Amino acid sequence: MEKQPIIETDRLLLRPFDLADAATVQRLCGDHAVAATTLLPYPYPEGLAEIWIASLSEGIERGDAAGFAVTLAREKRLIGGVRLQIDPVHVRGELGFWIGRSCWGRGYATEAVRAVIGYGFSALGLHRIHAMHFSRNPASGRVMEKCGMVHEGRLREHVRKWGVYEDVDVWGIVSPSLGPGLVV
Ligand SMILES: CC(C)(COP(=O)(O)OP(=O)(O)OC[C@H]1O[C@@H](n2cnc3c(N)ncnc32)[C@H](O)[C@@H]1OP(=O)(O)O)[C@@H](O)C(=O)NCCC(=O)NCCS
Helix, strand or coil, X not given: CCCCCCEECCCEEEECCCHHHHXXXXXXXXCHHHHCCCCCCCCCCCCHHHHHHHHHXXXXXXXXXXXXXXXECCCCEEEEEEEEEEECCCCEEEEEEEECHHHCCCCHHHHHHHHHHHHHHHCCCCCEEEEEEECCCHHHXXXXXXXXXXXXXXXXXXXXXXXXXXXXXXXXXXXXXCCCCCCC
């Protein structure tokens, strides 16, 4: 995880995940409300957080992932995560992110995702960053929009979630179209 810097924003400190975070990841991702709009399993199995943190670390080492624990700068409290799955062939990254339910609606996802997009372009040299969300999860789309991403379309019944085929919306940003406020 040494490959990644710590990123400071106005209110957040984005740092590498550590195995010591596993219990908090399990608690926050184990929330039904978080599982419902992601591909996370529910209930969240014991031990999965450790596996996820270790595999993220391996991905960072290989150069095909970047991942940050989202923490409140003042309290140093872990509240979420932002991850980029990198495709080196196409020089692009796919974003995924979550914030613990008690911290929703305060702009934290936007602040964290905006910083990671900036990191993806400036430090990782990515050409394009894209992301998907369930169409029934407009808050996620709003985060993407606020981060300068462009709505590129809707994939009908693209994902089967808990036995139901679901539409997903696709958003993207390419490096020349960085909006104001993005640090590059
Ligand atoms: C989606 C999620 C990351 C948003 O985190 P957050 O910290 O609350 O996001 P922010 O506060 O930065 O921004 C949320 C925006 O969505 C808006 N929003 C919330 N609910 C909404 C709804 N039902 N319809 C439209 N917009 C909505 C908010 O008003 C805010 O926009 P605004 O600043 O213009 O008012 C969080 O709800 C989450 O982690 N959900 C579970 C996991 C998940 O869905 N991850 C994304 C998978 S792609």
